Amino acid sequence: MSMHIFGYEATEEKAENARLSSFVGALALGDLSIQLDNAAAKILVNISKIQDDEVGDGTTSVCVLAAELLREAEKLIAMKIHPQTIVEGYRVASIAALAALEKAAVDHASDAAQFRQDLFNIARTTPSSKVLSQDKDYFANLAVDAVLRLKGSTDLEHIQIIKKVGGKLTDSYLDEGFILDKTNAVNSPKRIENAKILVANTSMDTDKIKVFGARVTVDSTGKLAELERAEREKMKAKVDAIAAHGINCFSLLAEKGIVVIEHADFEGVERLSLVTGGEIASTSDRPNLVKLGKCDFIEEIIIGEDNLIKFSGVAAGEACTVVLRGSTNQMVDEAERSLHDALSVLSQTVKETRIVLGGGCSEMFMSCAVEEAARKVKGKKAIAAEAFSRALRQIPTILADNAGYDSSDLVARLRAAHYEGQSDVGLDMNQGTIGSMRQLGVTESYKLKRQVVLSASEAAEMIIRVDDILRATPRKREAV
CATH class of the missing domain: 3.30.260.10 (TCP-1-like chaperonin intermediate domain)
Structure with missing residues (x-):
């Protein structure tokens, strides 16, 4: 359907078509063929970014689970189950899944x-x-x-x-x-102890005449020598001002027995400031106000064919x-x-510090818990909760598929083991069978797993609720 919004042509997709368009985009992303003009696909990209920011891993898992939840929702909508009922069933399921995950988590922080x-x-x-x-x-x-x-x-x-x-x-x-990927300047001491460090982002050649296109005319070589002497005096005064900080590590001050590090890039300077506890100084005129960095000693080291500078015993002891x-x-x-x-x-x-078991074990454990919870739910919500359980089972299925094993056989055996009370059983990907994840030491972060379920169910709910999509068409260029 075409319409006009604020004078621009736009397209509108309502109800079934809007929802179908959302699902198609999200499922395409779940299957890793990316189509980012689709609003739902963008939601999945955003949740994977959140997953990365929150935990640093699990971005594929969160997209795959969200896509599986939508795949199930698509089938339920085809069965004429209302999106709101699906959302309510999914909420019951995700609460049951997260409660089971928390119950399965163990904490060894004290050992x-x-x-x-x-x-x-x-x-x-x-x-x-x-x-x-x-x-x-x-x-x-x-x-x-x-x-x-x-x-x-x-x-x-x-x-x-x-x-x-x-x-x-x-x-x-x-x-x-801390190792800085730079070298000491020529004639600098190769090692100093009890280093007092001035970290500065001020350059040392600002006192030279550097006006673009400037021409200095002198009428004798004596005048030229005078100019050079004035520049040198200015530079000497600047060096003295810096040395007055009582430091033994800076740049350009070798003749005063100060270690010189030139051209440290900005990230290097910032990190050096962080780990040595020194503030970045932008002027050298007020030594009493500058907080210096400290470390036990600085020395030049060689890695491969390159010289680098190592700061040992830095103020941030954990660096x-x-x-x-x-x-x-x-x-x-x-x-x-x-x-x-x-x-x-x-x-x-x-x-x-809590951890859970990997290899599809946690997902199967949650899946079984959701099925138990679904039995206590009345009406069509129960069908949606069961669908959530199936989506969770897809994670071990995909794991087995990706490893080239017979996933339907392995996952059926895995499910049976969990129903028999063997809650630590997962997929042994080396042997192509099922086994105890606790004995194999296949461990994952509880926080990571929890975030995957939270984010995926939130994203799926957001997309299922879509019932109207408005797309503005690009503005047409006017003929000149």
Whole structure:
């Protein structure tokens, strides 16, 4: 149907067509063929962004579950069940699912060794990259060590990641303190102890004559020498003003025994300020007002063929640097992406310490709990709640399909095991069978799983409620 809104032509889709259009867009995204002019597809993209911001992982899970909930809703609408009834049934189901998930969660925060093992298991299951599959235990340990250094903080800014091509993936390592991917200026001391650091974003060459297109005319070489001397005096005064801070690390001050770091990029400067506790100074005229950074010692180190600067014993004691090695740029980039996902989930798990079992176990546990809850619901709402249960079962089904196994057989066996009370059974993807996820150590973050169910059911509800879509057509260009 065509109409005019504020003088522009627009199209309107009502009721069944609007809802169908929403479902098609969302299901297309669930099947990973993206079509972003569709309002519903945009909702799924937004929930995956929220998932990423909240937990740092689980973006695929949240889209897949939302798409499955919509697939089920589409069938229910075809059976003439009202969208409002579907939403009410889904709400009953999601409350039952989340209650079951909370009941299944365990917390080992009081047992340091067991908690570290939980974190290690989560880190092993997080990297989806094929590149890291051979070395996932190595990287899991790296990620766990880095996050435990944060002592409960979720500020990943304290973990610096430096990528250096060369060597193999297992040459990557964790180093305490902060490493700056820069070199000391010529003639700077190579190592200083009890460093007092001035972090500045002021440049040192502002006193030179730098007016665009300026011409300075002098009538003798003596006058030129005078100009140069004046510039030099200005620079010397600036150096003296900076040295007056009582520091031993800055830039351009080697002759005063001060370590010089030139051209530190802005991110490097900001992070250096964060971990050493120094404020970024924009002027050198007021040394009494500037808060200096501190660390035990600064030294030049070599990684591969490059010189870098290492700050040890920094004010933020939890700061550390992960140096990633690998034979190619692509490999090192992939390692960084996987490590970032693992660090995000682990830092959230250190805060919300409960864990649940992976491998489709939690989804099947929730699915069974929803089916139990559906039996107590009267009317068509019960049919919607059962549909929610089927959508949850699709997660282990997709897991098995992606691994190339017979999903209908495996998921039927998995469901039977849960109904027999074996609530720790999930899919053993190495053997292509079902097994105890607790014994196999397939662990996931409770917060991640909870957020997936919350976000997916919210998104599905939002899309099911759509009953009118207005689309403005692009403005036509007027003929000149």
